[in-house]
Amino acid sequence: MLAGLGFRQFQTSKIRTSIFVHTSRTVSGNPHCHSASDLEALVLGQYRNGKFRHLLHAAISDPSFLLAACRNLSPDETPLSSDSIARVIALEDLSLDLRSGRFDVESSCVKIFPSRKKGSSLVLPKLDLKIVIEAVRMVLEIIYEKRFATFAYGGRPKMGRHTALRYLRSSVENPNWWFRVVLRKQVLDICRLKTVLAEKIDDDELIGVIERLFASEAVVVELGGLDLGRGLPQESSLNAILVNIYFHGLDLELQGIRAQIHCGNPRFRGLEKAEDSQIFHKPIRVYALRYLDEVLIATSGSKLLTIDIKTSILKYVENKMGLKVDKLNTSIHSAVYENISFLGMEIQAVSPIVFHPPLSEKAMRAKKKHLKQVEAKASELKNARETRRKKLGLKILKHVFKKLKRAGEVKIDFHAEGEIGEVFRTWAEEVVAEYLKSKEECLHWHRLLTSSEFLSLKGIREQLPESLIDAYDQFQEKLDKYFMPGRTSKQLDENEMKEKDEERRYAKRTVQDLTELCIRVNAPVELVRRAVKLAGFTNSMGRPRPIKLLMCLDDSDIIKWYAGIGRRWLDFYCCCRNFRMVKTVVSYHLRFSCLLTLAEKHESTKKQAIRHYSKDLKVIDENGVEEIHFATEKEIRMMGDRNLADPSPVDGAISMTLVRFAVNDNLSFCLVHFCESTDTILYRVRLLQNRLNVDPSNEEKWVPGMAAIHEALNRKCLPLCEKHATDLFLGKICLQDLDCTSSLNVD
Ligand SMILES: [Zn+2]
Numbered sequence: 062m063l064a065g066l067g068f069r070q071f072q073t074s075k076i077r078t079s080i081f082v083h084t085s086r087t088v089s090g091n092p093h094c095h096s097a098s099d100l101e102a103l104v105l106g107q108y109r110n111g112k113f114r115h116l117l118h119a120a121i122s123d124p125s126f127l128l129a130a131c132r133n134l135s136p137d138e139t140p141l142s143s144d145s146i147a148r149v150i151a152l153e154d155l156s157l158d159l160r161s162g163r164f165d166v167e168s169s170c171v172k173i174f175p176s177r178k179k180g181s182s183l184v185l186p187k188l189d190l191k192i193v194i195e196a197v198r199m200v201l202e203i204i205y206e207k208r209f210a211t212f213a214y215g216g217r218p219k220m221g222r223h224t225a226l227r228y229l230r231s232s233v234e235n236p237n238w239w240f241r242v243v244l245r246k247q248v249l250d251i252c253r254l255k256t257v258l259a260e261k262i263d264d265d266e267l268i269g270v271i272e273r274l275f276a277s278e279a280v281v282v283e284l285g286g287l288d289l290g291r292g293l294p295q296e297s298s299l300n301a302i303l304v305n306i307y308f309h310g311l312d313l314e315l316q317g318i319r320a321q322i323h324c325g326n327p328r329f330r331g332l333e334k335a336e337d338s339q340i341f342h343k344p345i346r347v348y349a350l351r352y353l354d355e356v357l358i359a360t361s362g363s364k365l366l367t368i369d370i371k372t373s374i375l376k377y378v379e380n381k382m383g384l385k386v387d388k389l390n391t392s393i394h395s396a397v398y399e400n401i402s403f404l405g406m407e408i409q410a411v412s413p414i415v416f417h418p419p420l421s422e423k424a425m426r427a428k429k430k431h432l433k434q435v436e437a438k439a440s441e442l443k444n445a446r447e448t449r450r451k452k453l454g455l456k457i458l459k460h461v462f463k464k465l466k467r468a469g470e471v472k473i474d475f476h477a478e479g480e481i482g483e484v485f486r487t488w489a490e491e492v493v494a495e496y497l498k499s500k501e502e503c504l505h506w507h508r509l510l511t512s513s514e515f516l517s518l519k520g521i522r523e524q525l526p527e528s529l530i531d532a533y534d535q536f537q538e539k540l541d542k543y544f545m546p547g548r549t550s551k552q553l554d555e556n557e558m559k560e561k562d563e564e565r566r567y568a569k570r571t572v573q574d575l576t577e578l579c580i581r582v583n584a585p586v587e588l589v590r591r592a593v594k595l596a597g598f599t600n601s602m603g604r605p606r607p608i609k610l611l612m613c614l615d616d617s618d619i620i621k622w623y624a625g626i627g628r629r630w631l632d633f634y635c636c637c638r639n640f641r642m643v644k645t646v647v648s649y650h651l652r653f654s655c656l657l658t659l660a661e662k663h664e665s666t667k668k669q670a671i672r673h674y675s676k677d678l679k680v681i682d683e684n685g686v687e688e689i690h691f692a693t694e695k696e697i698r699m700m701g702d703r704n705l706a707d708p709s710p711v712d713g714a715i716s717m718t719l720v721r722f723a724v725n726d727n728l729s730f731c732l733v734h735f736c737e738s739t740d741t742i743l744y745r746v747r748l749l750q751n752r753l754n755v756d757p758s759n760e761e762k763w764v765p766g767m768a769a770i771h772e773a774l775n776r777k778c779l780p781l782c783e784k785h786a787t788d789l790f791l792g793k794i795c796l797q798d799l800d801c802t803s804s805l806n807v808d
Contacts, residue, residue, distance in 0.1 A: 095125045104203040112263040113204055117270060121196045122159035127152045130195035134734045136788070136798040141735055149735055155189055162266070166190060166273040171802035176776040177751070183295060183773035184278040185802045188734065191298075194280065197271065198299050201306065204261060209305055210312035215290050215353040216301020221707020222404055225352050226582050226636050229408065233348045235578045236396040236410050238367040239359035241403060242378060243390035244285035251275045253383050254307055274299070284354045284384065287768035292709045292795035295771040304353050307382070314377045315349040315358070318370055322347050322362070350403075357403050359396060367393050397578065405710065405766060406637060407583040414574040415581060450488060457481065497543065507544035511537065584634040585766075586642045592764045593646060596626075596715050596749060598654040605653035610747065612662040614721055617680045617688065619662070621790035622718065623655040624678075624690035629711040629792045631692060636702045648697045652676065655691065690791060712768040714792050716757075719744040722778065729780035732799040738782035743805075748775040770796065777804040 095103070104120045107113050120126055131146045146152065158164040169190035173183045186194060206217065214225040255268055262268065274280040280297045282304060283289075288296050289304065326344035345362040347370065358374065360367045371393060378384050394401055396410035420428065496502060515521055516533050593599050600606045611619050627647040634643040653667075655678060660670035674680065678691040692700075722743035731738045750769050755762045757769035779799065781789065788794045 095129065097129075100126060100129055100199065101203050104200055113261060114263050115266075116200055116262065116264045117266040118160060118264075120200055121193070121267065122156045124152045124156045126196055126199070127155060127192055130192045130199060131735065133195050133199070134191060134798075136733060136794040137736075145737060146735060148737065150189060150192070152192075155192065159193065164193070164270075166270065166279065167277045170277050170279050173773040173777070173801070173804070175773045177772065180772050180775075183771045184281075185294065186279040186297070187802050188800050190279055191734075191800070193270070194274065194297055194299050197267070197274075198302055200267075201299075201302050205302065205306055205309070209309060210316060210351075212315075212349050213305055213308070213312055213351050215351075215707075216305055219705075221705075222352065222633075223636050223705055223708065225350055225404060226406065229350060229357075230580045230582060233359055233580055234346065235343060235361045236348065236359040236580070237361055238364055238393050239357060239396050239401060240367070240371055240391060240393045241401065242356040242358070242374060243387040244354055244378075245385040245387050246283060246285045247385055249282035249284055249303065249307060250383055254303065257307055257310065285387070287712075287766065289353045290710075291712050291768050292797050293713050293768060293770050294774060294796040294799075294801050296797070298797070301353060308351060308354070308356075310381060311356070311374075311377060312349075312351065314374065314381075315351075318373065319347045319349065322366075322370075352404055355404060357401075364393065400583070402585065402766070405585070405633075407585050409581050409583070410578040411581045412574050413570070413577055413579055416579070417570075454485075454488075503544045507540060510540050510544070581638050582636060583639045584637040584643050586639060588764055588766060589630070589634075589643060589646055592711075592715060592767055593650055595753070595764055598650050605650050605657055607654065607657040607661040609661075610718055610720070610752065611658050614719075616659060616662075616674075617682065617690070618719070618721060618786075618790060619658055620655060620674075620678045620680055621690050621787060622714075623651050624692070625714045625790050625792035626711055627651045627692055629709060629714055631697065631700055632704055632708040633710055635700060635704050635708075640701075644697050644700065647692065648694055652678065652691065652694075709792065709795065710768070711792075713770055713795050716749040716767070716769045717796075718747045718749075719779070719786070719790065720747055721745075729805070730803075731782035731785055732779050732801070732803055733781070733785040733788075733794065734798060734800060736782055736785060738784075741780035741782050742786060743778050743780050744786065745776060745778050746770075746774050746804075748772060751775040774801060774804070777801070777806065779804050 100120075103123065103126065104113070104116065107116055107119050128143060128146065131150070131152070132141050135141050155164070169187045170184050171187060173185060175182060209217065212228070214220045214222070251272060255272065258268060258271070271280075274297075280299050280303075281295070282300050284304070289300060290296075322345060326346075328344050343361065345360065345366065347362070348359045350357045358367075358370060360370065371391070375386055375391065378386055400407045400409035402408075516525075516530075522530055590599075590603070594601075594603075597608045598605060611622065614622070630643055630647055634640055637643065656670045656674065656676075657667060659674060660667050663670070665673075677689050677693045679687050679689055682688050722745060728739065729741055729743075730736070731741050748770055750757050750763070751772060757763045757767070763769075774796070779801075785794065789796075789799075
């Protein structure tokens with residue numbers, strides 16, 4: 062059974078041994094590590110006469126540059142020491158090979174053959190070539206990153222899917238029409254790419270290396286497909302930046318179109334700022350958003366204008382970029398009446414009322430009832446306090462009265478007059494303040510006390526003593542001061558103000574609901590359900606079911622696999638309006654499918670499984686420590702739109718299961734880049750499409766929009782250390798972080 066294993070193992074370990082011998086020579090000359098700004102300076106220093114020159118010679122082949130590339134390739138958070146890199150690869154030699162032009166791209170590629178006879182094979186770069194590819198990417202990033210448009214997302218630091226959708230939701234106002242530029246499946250044309258690169262880079266050696274990467278198929282950029290930005294092994298780290306560079310011309314074109322239209326429709330800042338402005342000023346806007354090869358253009362103008370924009374963009378894409386466009390899917394849609402699929406989400410323009418729906422009759426009744434209850438409770442408390450005060454006051458008076466009657470004077474050791482006086486004073490003040498709050502009472506007293514009008518008659522005033530008149534006038538002044546409703550009932554004014562404010566807000570909101578549109582981003586629930594069914598989590602009725610293939614795995618591996626898929630979905634769709642639906646799929650369908658798998662594995666009932674693992678799917682690890690990998694129900698309930706990092710799609714995790722081998726293989730290295738562990742476990746990759754015998758390009762049988770790992774990796778065996786196996790299961794690393802060229806064929 063393990064016929065192939067021994068040989069392959071020998072081979073991999075032999076490569077490693079030779080490296081060991083190698084490095085003992087070079088360890089003394091370890092390259093110095095440089096900071097990011099040093100590397101940037103190194104590249105920018107090559108800028109002469111409008112172009113970057115000698116990049117391969119001066120930057121990429123520099124050992125410190127290669128060292129930084131190695132660090133980027135390692136998925137572990139702790140930075141690699143140069144010694145541990147030196148134990149795996151001799152950077153000095155790689156640097157010399159690159160400089161002398163001896164570095165052979167082709168011989169650093171490995172062709173992986175599929176398990177099926179008819180299947181297609183996959184070319185993957187070995188570790189040394191991966192380092193070179195990463196170094197090239199770093200150079201390109203330093204040159205181009207600052208030039209990219211603000212609406213170009215994907216493959217850029219801090220410019221991922223969530224940021225793109227955030228821009229869509231917060232900045233796009235009142236879109237009427239929109240369209241996507243959908244490309245047919247095609248491979249990026251290297252000749253045109255070379256011309257684009259030559260605009261900034263004058264380095265034949267570097268361009269030659271990139272050309273050889275394409276020729277050897279170590280780098281394949283497929284546009285219009287599903288492989289970009291999903292962390293699948295068939296995509297190299299160079300793909301995203303090459304696509305961004307290639308599409309930069311289109312970005313500039315879009316910027317030009319936008320500027321031209323915005324120039325003709327200027328925004329009058331003053332009009333919008335005025336809070337209660339009755340004027341609806343809505344200049345025509347054009348919005349563009351690009352995520353790698355997905356382009357969305359929205360306008361708040363007429364359909365004719367949108368058609369014009371589309372025509373000029375398609376002309377550019379077809380003629381200048383030489384790309385084939387899928388005309389049928391590039392049609393213009395109404396933003397309001399249809400939803401459009403973009404970045405794997407369903408987006409639609411909706412009235413703001415969708416985001417703050419009015420309260421239903423029932424909810425309003427409940428709210429009123431609640432307010433009444435609160436009021437009743439408050440008055441009850443007030444009454445109780447007054448009763449207590451009355452009782453206490455009476456008691457004190459009674460006591461004092463008794464003492465006076467008995468001895469003619471009050472004799473106590475403790476002099477409490479001051480305190481008691483203070484208490485009575487505050488009570489009195491509170492009562493008066495409470496009394497003055499009532500508008501009707503004040504008005505009543507004001508009317509009563511100001512009714513003696515005869516004192517204001519001139520004839521009478523002259524006959525009365527002056528001091529009386531003064532006292533009367535002063536009294537009237539005080540009356541006005543304390544009892545005039547206008548001044549006394551501040552509280553009332555506040556209430557009125559609040560009501561008016563509410564009214565104004567309501568009016569404004571109603572106008573907004575009628576005149577404005579904002580963007581709603583939804584998760585494609587139908588597709589998620591289809592994926593759940595395809596992967597076997599649910600039966601034809603949509604109920605959770607066990608997955609038989611997983612039963613040969615350890616309990617903790619089963620749970621980790623489910624947890625990895627669940628966490629990725631929660632991560633990916635956290636910014637969606639209907640995130641709750643995804644939460645249900647993870648919290649119910651995935652959780653119970655996992656419990657049922659565990660139950661069937663141990664030949665027990667679902668109840669027993671729940672009792673043993675609890676609903677949080679707890680497992681005890683080898684050291685007796687309790688571990689929870691699956692998101693708990695409470696955790697899922699609390700999740701919201703807080704994630705800003707670019708989420709990796711679930712595609713790679715859901716379409717692959719790792720089946721553990723019965724034999725432990727303690728001779729091979731862990732396949733994760735630069736992992737030095739030999740304490741490994743063998744896992745066999747089982748791909749969903751091979752298991753189901755479905756072609757992923759068949760949209761009827763597969764889930765539309767879901768990518769699949771290249772079939773050449775089906776049934777390949779991966780030696781992984783325990784930590785990295787967990788990371789791969791949980792989706793913290795992907796197959797791109799593994800050196801799949803050293804995967805084993807085991808029968
Ligand atoms: Zn490892």
